[in-house]
Amino acid sequence: HVPQTDARPLVENQFQRAQGLR
Structure with missing residues (x-):
């Protein structure tokens, strides 16, 4: 698993x- x-x-x-929610 690589967090980066x-x-x-x-x-x-x-x-x-977030853009779609707007």
Whole structure:
């Protein structure tokens, strides 16, 4: 499990979700 690589897509996914929620 790699947090650096896993955190990248996770943060991007959360950011896209926030934009869609707006």
